[in-house]
Amino acid sequence: xxxxxxxxEALVLIGTFFYFLSALGLIRMPDVYxxxxxxxxxxxxxxxxxxxxxxxxxxGMGHSVAWIVQTVVVATFILLxxxxxxxxxxxxxxxxxxxxxxxxxxxxxxxxxxxxxxxAENEKDEGDGE
Amino acid sequence: xxxxxxxxxxxxxxxxxxxYRFLVGPTTPDRLVAVDIMTTITTGLMVLFALYxxxxxxxxxxxxxxxxxxxxxxxxxRYLEGGL
Numbered sequence: 001x002x003x004x005x006x007x008x009e010a011l012v013l014i015g016t017f018f019y020f021l022s023a024l025g026l027i028r029m030p031d032v033y034x035x036x037x038x039x040x041x042x043x044x045x046x047x048x049x050x051x052x053x054x055x056x057x058x059x060g061m062g063h064s065v066a067w068i069v070q071t072v073v074v075a076t077f078i079l080l081x082x083x084x085x086x087x088x089x090x091x092x093x094x095x096x097x098x099x100x101x102x103x104x105x106x107x108x109x110x111x112x113x114x115x116x117x118x119x120a121e122n123e124k125d126e127g128d129g130e
Numbered sequence: 131x132x133x134x135x136x137x138x139x140x141x142x143x144x145x146x147x148x149x150y151r152f153l154v155g156p157t158t159p160d161r162l163v164a165v166d167i168m169t170t171i172t173t174g175l176m177v178l179f180a181l182y183x184x185x186x187x188x189x190x191x192x193x194x195x196x197x198x199x200x201x202x203x204x205x206x207x208r209y210l211e212g213g214l
Contacts, residue, residue, distance in 0.1 A: 009133060012178070016140040019171050023147035026167055032159045035151070039163065043170045050141075050174035054181050063184070070189045071177060077196055078173060085166060085203040092210030093159035 008057030015049025018042045031101035032093050040086040044079065051075040134182055141175050162206050169199035 025038030055071030094109060145168055152164035173196045180188035 012134075012137050015174065016137050016144070019141055019144040019174065020147075022167060023144040023171075026148055026151045026164060032157060032163060035160065036163050039148075039167045043167050047170055047174050050137075051177045054177045058181050063186070067186055067189070070186065070193075074173070074177060074189060074193050074196065077193065078170065081196070081200045082170060085200055085207070088204055088207035089159065089162055089166060089210070092207040093157075093162075095211045096159070098157055098159055 002060050004056050004060030006060075008053045008055070008060055011049045011053025012057065013053075015046040015051075015053060018046030018049060022046060030103070032098055033090060033100065033104075036086055036090045036093075040082060044082045047078045047082070048075050051078070134178065138175070138178060138182070141171060141178070145171050145175075159210060162203070162210070165206075166199075166203050169195070169203070173199070 019042075022039040022042040025042065026035050029035040029038055051071050052068075052075050055068040058067040058071075059065060100107060148164050148168045148171065152161050152168070155161045155164060173192050176192035176195060177189055180186065180192070
């Protein structure tokens with residue numbers, strides 16, 4: 001058990017803990033927006049821990065250094081694409097008319113959509129007046 | 131190396147919890163969020179299995195799975211918006 005193996009195993013343990021937290025948030029949160037908020041953040045962090053930790057662990061166990069290269073590639077890909085898919089999914093959920101939870105107090109995207117609709121309405125009225 | 135069994139079990143439990151939300155979730159986006167989380171967790175699980183079996187080629191399988199899951203979730207999001 002050398003330093004690389006111990007570091008990798010600790011990272012994998014932290015990553016699995018964050019995976020567990022993300023699944024727990026998926027169950028306990030009240031509406032789809034809160035669920036996406038908690039679970040996506042902690043699942044991304046957990047993926048980074050598990051994948052990079054696995055690479056370090058494998059190198060410490062005597063496998064080739066290519067393990068760490070491949071795991072870093074996978075981790076970078078997940079770090080880049082996971083927020084994009086979460087954003088697209090939650091935007092689709094808002095557009096499809098899922099209501100917010102009763103306790104939610106801020107709805108910036110709804111205000112933005114209303115302001116845009118109002119501006120378009122004013123522009124149309126001015127066009128009719130001329 | 132014995133500890134890897136414990137980690138695999140913990141990840142399996144997390145996947146089961148996400149599966150509960152997939153089965154129960156009252157609306158369609160709830161289920162899609164659960165699918166998104168399950169694919170993310172499964173990618174990490176595949177990388178751990180690569181270490182478990184000692185074969186580096188399985189990490190490439192995890193990479194391809196991550197790419198396909200990303201495309202699938204984007205397609206579902208477009209469907210929810212009504213653009214598909």
